Amino acid sequence: MSSVDQIRVRDVQGDALRRLLAHCLGQSRLWCLHNPDYALTPPQAEHFYALKSRLDMGEPISKILGKRSFWKDDFLTTHDVLDPRPDSETLITAVLNHYPDRGAPYRLLDLGTGSGCLLLSLMGEYPNAQGIGVDCCAGALKVAQRNGERLGRFPLWVQGNWGDSLAGTFDIILSNPPYIPTKVCETLDVGVRVFDPMMALDGGADGLQAYQALMPHIKRLLAPTGMAFLEIGNTQAEAVGNIAQKKDLKIHGIEKDLENRDRCVIISL
């Protein structure tokens, strides 16, 4: 397939390229299956080849298409936010298991909200909940706000350093902080290293810097019967547990992801 060929739908093979094609045509992938002989117009072909060259350079398809599925919804994603990851759905299932009353007016706080995927997914599950999403990055908060508007969910978005500007208490605190050791960040696949923001990945020399910073906020902002759900790297459960215990917090449990790796530490007062 080269830019000089006339290109028909049936010439495009492979899942990622077919998604790009459907996007360029403004059609569903089902439509593409039913129209194998459709020949792209020159502008459509030009658009398709432009996107394909981004894919060839290692850009993740979610960044090219500008959206990624998480839990039950599609979320807009840009270079300002971490692409929502399936591993982070572990936090959603953990919260739902511990808080089965879907009608309760829980107060939710998401520290490092990024695209807003965690907070907005939970607000979909608890329609009477109120939420605050905090991020230090203004660009990320814009994406989170647009995601909230698209989904008809309206938490308060706050720009700041973790819980610095917040008062009061919350029933459920969520955080998926940056937790990759700096040296490991340098070795990540180009799709992550170049196209996800370093601010969302780099957890300092030992990967634990954000947890050190977060624990005092959790101690201050958690309601007496509340719980905090923190995403962790799969080898960090013990270290994160120790940081929590040093701040006089209790480890309520550890949840595993779908690949049976430690993924979420649950903390209570």
Ligand SMILES: C[S@@+](CC[C@H](N)C(=O)[O-])C[C@H]1O[C@@H](n2cnc3c(N)ncnc32)[C@H](O)[C@@H]1O
């Ligand atoms: C790993 S991403 C998580 C994004 C989203 N919650 C998710 O699960 O996909 C971490 C987020 O924390 C934010 N962040 C990093 N340091 C922060 C700080 N000191 N205060 C607030 N947010 C911070 C980053 O901008 C990034 O959006």
